Structure formats: structure tokens, C-alpha cells
Amino acid sequence: MSQPYLSAHSQRIIDVTDPSDWNTTRLPLLGSVDSALRCQICKDYYHTPVMTGCCHTFCSECIRRSLVREQKCPVCRATAQENQLRKNGAAQELVAAFVAARPLLMEVAKESVEERRFSTRGEEGGTEDGGEDDGYPGFREEGGRKRRRGRRRIEGGGAPDGPMESAGGGRITRGSSGRVGSQPSSQPSSQNQVICLDDDDGDEDYKPPPSSGMVACPICSQYMKEKRVDSHIESGCPKESPASPRKRLRGGESSFFGSSKSQSGYTPAFPPASKRVDTKPGAPYPNPANPLDLHPLPKIAFNMMKESALRSKLQELGIPSYGSKRTLQDRYNEWLTLWNANVDSVTPKSKKELLKQLSSWDAINRVPVVEKTKVAGWTDQGWSESNKSHYDELIAKARTPRVKPEPVKEGGEEEEEAEAEETDDITSISSAQMDGACAAPTTLPNSNIIQTTVLNDKVPLNNVTQSFQPDFHQPYLDQAFTTALHSTPSPPPPFQAPPTYLPYSHVNVSEMFVANPLPPTTVLAGAESDTDRLAIVEEDSSLIGLYGKRKYEEMEIGCKKGGGSTSGGL
Amino acid sequence: MFHAKRLQKELSKIHQGLPPAGIHLVAANDFQEWQMDIQVLDENPLYHGKTFRLNFKFSNNYPIEAPEVMFIRATDRDIPMHPHIYSNGVICLDLLSSGNGWSPVQSVESVCMSIQSMLTGNTKNERPDGDDQFVLRTNRSLRNIRFVYDDPTV
Numbered sequence: 171m172s173q174p175y176l177s178a179h180s181q182r183i184i185d186v187t188d189p190s191d192w193n194t195t196r197l198p199l200l201g202s203v204d205s206a207l208r209c210q211i212c213k214d215y216y217h218t219p220v221m222t223g224c225c226h227t228f229c230s231e232c233i234r235r236s237l238v239r240e241q242k243c244p245v246c247r248a249t250a251q252e253n254q255l256r257k258n259g260a261a262q263e264l265v266a267a268f269v270a271a272r273p274l275l276m277e278v279a280k281e282s283v284e285e286r287r288f289s290t291r292g293e294e295g296g297t298e299d300g301g302e303d304d305g306y307p308g309f310r311e312e313g314g315r316k317r318r319r320g321r322r323r324i325e326g327g328g329a330p331d332g333p334m335e336s337a338g339g340g341r342i343t344r345g346s347s348g349r350v351g352s353q354p355s356s357q358p359s360s361q362n363q364v365i366c367l368d369d370d371d372g373d374e375d376y377k378p379p380p381s382s383g384m385v386a387c388p389i390c391s392q393y394m395k396e397k398r399v400d401s402h403i404e405s406g407c408p409k410e411s412p413a414s415p416r417k418r419l420r421g422g423e424s425s426f427f428g429s430s431k432s433q434s435g436y437t438p439a440f441p442p443a444s445k446r447v448d449t450k451p452g453a454p455y456p457n458p459a460n461p462l463d464l465h466p467l468p469k470i471a472f473n474m475m476k477e478s479a480l481r482s483k484l485q486e487l488g489i490p491s492y493g494s495k496r497t498l499q500d501r502y503n504e505w506l507t508l509w510n511a512n513v514d515s516v517t518p519k520s521k522k523e524l525l526k527q528l529s530s531w532d533a534i535n536r537v538p539v540v541e542k543t544k545v546a547g548w549t550d551q552g553w554s555e556s557n558k559s560h561y562d563e564l565i566a567k568a569r570t571p572r573v574k575p576e577p578v579k580e581g582g583e584e585e586e587e588a589e590a591e592e593t594d595d596i597t598s599i600s601s602a603q604m605d606g607a608c609a610a611p612t613t614l615p616n617s618n619i620i621q622t623t624v625l626n627d628k629v630p631l632n633n634v635t636q637s638f639q640p641d642f643h644q645p646y647l648d649q650a651f652t653t654a655l656h657s658t659p660s661p662p663p664p665f666q667a668p669p670t671y672l673p674y675s676h677v678n679v680s681e682m683f684v685a686n687p688l689p690p691t692t693v694l695a696g697a698e699s700d701t702d703r704l705a706i707v708e709e710d711s712s713l714i715g716l717y718g719k720r721k722y723e724e725m726e727i728g729c730k731k732g733g734g735s736t737s738g739g740l
Numbered sequence: 741m742f743h744a745k746r747l748q749k750e751l752s753k754i755h756q757g758l759p760p761a762g763i764h765l766v767a768a769n770d771f772q773e774w775q776m777d778i779q780v781l782d783e784n785p786l787y788h789g790k791t792f793r794l795n796f797k798f799s800n801n802y803p804i805e806a807p808e809v810m811f812i813r814a815t816d817r818d819i820p821m822h823p824h825i826y827s828n829g830v831i832c833l834d835l836l837s838s839g840n841g842w843s844p845v846q847s848v849e850s851v852c853m854s855i856q857s858m859l860t861g862n863t864k865n866e867r868p869d870g871d872d873q874f875v876l877r878t879n880r881s882l883r884n885i886r887f888v889y890d891d892p893t894v
Contacts, residue, residue: 210845215750244843
């Protein structure tokens with residue numbers, strides 16, 4: 171049934187089609203038909219089309235992916251939610267029909283252009299037609315065959331797709347599985363017509379019966395009593411036990427489905443009422459065409475969930491559960507998208523296929539940390555040894571200013587001792603940092619700076635004339651660093667780094683990397699990747715002025731997260 | 741994958757269909773980075789007879805996530821004067837930021853058109869406030885810049 175559609179589908183991956191294809195043919199107006207059948211997000215033909223609350227249609231996967239990002243309709247910017255999505259069966263049929271007919275239409279449209287150009291044949295139209303039928307599994311014939319097949323399917327009960335609900339009568343086609351490939355021109359049997367009506371009643375207009383007093387959780391959109399919602403959300407959106415709600419819903423809905431049930435004598439494998447409660451109502455409606463009995467997944471309020479809980483949740487679902495919490499969230503969302511779109515689909519894929527898709531997503535979106543660090547055949551110690559001279563040089567450089575300066579007032583010797591101690595500290599710190607994996611390069615120069623500035627600045631705090639303001643608009647630390655290195659006899663303007671910002675370096679990091687051959691790998695150990703970490707650091711140094719404290723705090727959190735992920739992995 | 745497919749479609753559309761006047765594809769060697777040339781078509785004295793080059797960077801989440809778009813310099817291509825375009829080419833336009841004005845239904849072509857019309861409507865021969873400061877420290881990813889969009893007239 172779905173064969174023509176599928177084959178066309180795979181075909182169009184190879185050669186990309188576009189509405190503009192029609193421009194050059196004799197039927198340029200078909201271009202607008204073509205584009206009307208395409209999802210505006212992926213610009214491809216609707217694949218399992220669903221409609222938003224504002225009646226715009228997209229592929230199920232596309233819109234779900236978009237809604238994860240932003241709960242707005244991409245076209246009109248009206249608020250949209252996943253649980254408002256409804257399947258658009260009409261669009262699906264149109265697409266299937268058009269895609270099946272497209273190559274032939276295109277051929278005809280192009281041929282007639284050529285025909286006109288050469289304008290040789292007059293009455294050969296008839297033979298033309300015959301030729302077409304030969305070349306292409308014909309228009310009419312094929313259509314007829316399909317029609318017949320479609321009919322047979324309805325009568326015989328969905329054999330090709332396997333364990334489909336094939337019990338009595340017309341209910342089989344309820345999920346429109348029988349109609350996917352069938353030509354829209356085919357006259358629906360009277361039976362079929364009845365079914366269509368039934369379908370629409372159930373699908374498009376379905377709302378939770380208002381009398382039942384059930385409301386959807388705003389987060390996971392399970393239905394429950396209004397009273398329960400608060401406690402439900404507070405407890406992190408557990409799966410609601412459908413016990414009491416189910417009963418009530420059934421009662422409320424019996425009028426909905428009771429009649430049709432008794433009419434057709436069909437006992438659905440998934441009683442609609444209970445299905446609706448059991449599953450997340452993101453499920454637009456029960457999908458009897460769905461042979462795998464797939465249930466849509468609920469959204470998760472990640473803020474309410476600990477990393478370990480999330481991890482075990484992913485394990486439970488059978489999807490990879492490595493990575494930081496952020497990664498886990500993203501992966502869950504991707505899986506949610508894939509899975510729920512698959513649930514919508516008339517011809518759902520197996521979980522294995524979905525997992526494959528997920529892993530390719532994983533591959534694209536993450537650079538595995540392990541490979542990065544292993545590749546170089548790198549050891550911390552080896553590096554610190556091979557670059558010892560360079561480090562020594564740097565350390566020596568950092569020390570020099572302290573030996574020279576100070577037209578000091580008093581206690582010069584003591585100071586020098588103190589200096590010696592402190593510089594010792596520095597070296598010990600820096601060597602420790604060379605060993606320590608995380609964040610070495612930023613803290614190494616930083617500790618130097620702090621030391622130097624504090625030392626240069628022996629003035630007691632209350633004497634500071636030009637007190638330091640954390641004005642990040644000035645590249646002050648670069649300056650501080652350079653003045654510290656090439657110290658001039660006149661003491662630099664005294665300032666003191668505010669304690670809050672001590673853990674961070676605001677040094678121009680790119681400069682640091684030039685001067686100091688610290689290995690990128692050391693930086694990386696906690697971070698997702700080379701560039702990531704660099705980006706973070708760069709941001710750190712330069713962004714604060716622009717975004718102020720808030721951004722800064724965000725980054726702090728980000729850093730903590732980064733650190734957490736390494737230890738969390740243990 | 742997702743983004744490659746979508747960009748492939750846009751590319752074929754640009755190749756086959758006629759892109760709107762004043763918009764030309766310069767380079768699209770991969771699905772990471774494209775360059776487009778745009779021209780302002782009316783008689784705006786600021787931009788008359790000039791062509792500007794836009795650089796598009798696409799992430800893997802492309803239609804869902806906004807591309808990074810900025811003007812770049814090249815031979816004969818300068819950064820247009822505009823109160824919302826910094827002299828390093830960064831464009832302050834809500835359309836270009838995920839979570840603000842970006843929507844997955846936008847495309848390279850539509851972005852070009854938006855920027856084109858943004859230029860067309862401009863009469864001020866000036867840079868944004870704090871351009872010097874901004875340019876000094878913008879050696880980072882565009883994605884990390886947060887703008888405050890306050891000018892409804894653009």
C-alpha cells in the first residue's frame with residue numbers, strides 16, 4: 171500500500187525535488203500545488219503531517235523538534251503545544267497521491283514542452299499515450315490497480331502490513347492505513363465513507379470531556395484531576411496512575427464511542443478511552459493502525475529531575491545514557507521527537523531504526539570526550555617535562571618584577587622573604603596544576619597576576635586612592651599582566667582584584683595560549699571539546715562587560731556543570 | 741543530516757528557480773557555510789550601486805536553530821553603514837536569533853530579503869552605539885552575543 175509513497179520517498183532523497191521544478195515545464199502552476207504539499211520546516215513533502223492548534227500543518231517530526239525549542243507555531247507565532255497536535259489525514263493522502271503521480275506528471279509536462287517545440291506530431295497524441303503507458307507503469311492502469319488493491323485491502327483486512335487490527339468490517343481502515351497509497355480518485359466504498367466520518371468525529375474534535383473535570387498537566391500533559399495537578403508537578407511529573415481517572419473518563423466517553431462500538435461489533439484492541447488516559451495525551455488519538463502498540467512519551471520537567479534519575483530513565487527507555495545532564499536532556503528530547511513522531515506515523519519504524527537515527531544524531535551533536543583526549547597519546551607529565559624550559563622561563567618572567575620594584579617604605583627584607591615564600595607557592599601551584607587535569611591554563615597565569623598585583627601593592631587597603639572598580643569594559647587585566655611582567659620603576663596604579671572574581675581569569679586568553687604552550691588537552695579534560703572550552707574561556711574573559719553579572723553567573727553555572735560531568739561520570 | 745537535507749533543497753531552489761532580484765549565491769561548497777551577495781535595489785544613496793556579502797553559518801540543527809549571519813569584507817565588498825550593523829559585520833536583527841525572531845520557516849533566501857529590506861529602509865549613515873567597544877571584543881561566536889532588540893522600526 172504504502173509502497174509507491176515509500177519508493178518515491180527514497181527516490182527523492184537521491185535527487186532533490188523542489189516546487190521550482192515546475193517552472194520550466196508547461197504546467198508552472200503545479201509549482202504552487204507542489205509547495206502547498208510541503209512542510210515549511212524541512213521543505214519536503216509532509217511526512218506524517220500534523221496540524222497545530224492554529225491549523226498550520228507540518229511534519230510530525232519537524233514541528234515536534236521545533237516545539238522542543240520554542241512553543242510557538244513557526245508560521246504564525248501563535249503559542250503551540252505538543253499536545254495540541256492532531257494528525258492531518260487529508261494532507262497525508264494528498265501527499266501520497268501527488269508524490270506517486272509526480273514523476274509522470276512531470277514527464278508529461280516536460281514532454282509536451284518538447285512536443286511544442288518541435289511541433290511535429292499532430293495526431294500522434296494517441297500513440298503518445300500508449301507509449302507513456304509502456305514507459306511508465308501507467309497512469310490509469312496503475313491507478314486502477316491501486317484502487318483495486320485498496321479495495322481488497324479493506325475487504326481482506328490489511329494483510330501486507332502484518333499484525334494490523336484486522337478484525338471485522340470497516341474499522342480496519344480507521345487509521346487510514348488502507349488509504350495511504352490508494353488513489354484519492356478512487357470511489358470510497360460506502361463502508362469506507364462511514365468510517366471516514368467516524369474517524370473525523372473521533373480525531374479532529376476530540377477534547378477531554380469537559381464534564382469529567384480532567385485537565386492536562388502543563389508539563390507532561392497527562393490528564394488528571396485538576397486538584398492533583400499541583401502535587402503531580404511538584405513530584406516531578408510521575409506517570410499518573412490511571413486508576414481513578416480512567417473510570418471516570420470511560421464513563422464520560424462512553425457516549426462518544428459506545429454507539430460506534432456496538433454498531434460495528436468491533437472490540438478495539440485499544441479501547442479508546444483507556445488508551446487516552448494511559449498514554450500521554452500528546453497522543454492525538456489512539457492509532458489502531460499502529461501495529462506495535464506504541465505509546466507516546468511524556469515530556470520531562472528536567473529541572474525537577476536529578477541527573478541520576480534522568481540517567482536511569484534513559485536506561486529504562488533503552489537509549490544511551492552517557493554524558494552530562496545537558497546531553498541527557500538533549501538526547502531525551504531528540505528521542506521524544508523521534509518516538510512521538512513515529513507513534514503518529516501510519517507506518518511506524520521499529521525501535522531499532524529509531525535507535526539508529528538517535529545514534530547518528532548523537533554522532534553529529536557530540537564529539538566524544540574520550541577520543542579527543544586519547545588521540546594525541548598524551549600524558550600530562552610528558553608534556554610538563556618536554557616544555558619545562560618554557561615553563562621555567564615563564565615563571566622566571568613572572569618573578570622578575572617582584573625582585574626589582576619597591577621604593578619601599580619599610581621592612582624590605584621581610585618582604586623579600588615573603589615574596590620568596592609566595593613565589594614558591596606559585597611554582598608549587600603551577601606544577602600542581604600541570605598535573606591536575608582541569609582548567610589549568612586559566613588559573614595558572616591568574617594566580618601569578620593576583621600574587622604580583624597584591625605584592626606590588628603594599629599599600630594598606632584603606633589607603634588605596636584609586637580603588638578598584640570591577641569595570642569590565644576596560645581590558646584592565648591585560649594591562650595588569652603586562653605591567654606586572656615588565657614592571658616599571660613607578661609602581662602601577664594600585665588596585666585589588668575583588669575577591670568574588672578571583673576564581674576566574676579575565677586575562678586575554680588567546681594571548682595566554684600564544685605565550686604559554688599549555689596543551690589543549692589539559693584544558694579539555696572536563697569540557698565537551700577543544701573549541702567548546704576555548705569558547706567558554708573566551709566568553710568568560712570578554713563577555714562580562716556586555717552582559718553584566720547575569721551572564722557571568724550563567725557561565726559560572728556552566729563551568730560547574732562542566733566540572734560536575736567529569737566527576738558525575740564516576 | 742536534517743540540516744543537510746533542508747539546505748540541499750534550498751540550494752536546488754536557488755539554482756533552479758530565480759532568486760529574488762539583488763540576491764546571488766556566491767559560494768556554497770558545503771552545508772556549513774554559504775556566502776551570498778545582496779544589493780539594494782532602490783535609489784537609496786547610502787547603498788546605491790554597492791554590493792554586500794553575507795556569510796551564513798549553519799549549525800546541525802539548522803532550520804530549528806537560526807544560522808549565524810554576518811556581513812564580511814572582500815574585494816569590492818564592504819560592510820554597509822546601518823545603525824544596526826556593526827563595523828565588523830555583525831548584524832543586530834531579531835530575525836537572526838533563535839528564541840527571538842527566528843522561525844524554522846525562514847530560509848537563506850528569506851533572510852537575505854529581510855536584510856535587503858532592512859537596508860532599503862535605512863536613511864541613517866551611522867553605526868550602532870558603542871561600535872568601537874563592541875568590535876574590539878567580538879572575537880567570539882556570534883551565537884553567544886545577546887542583543888536587546890528595541891527598535892521596532894526596522
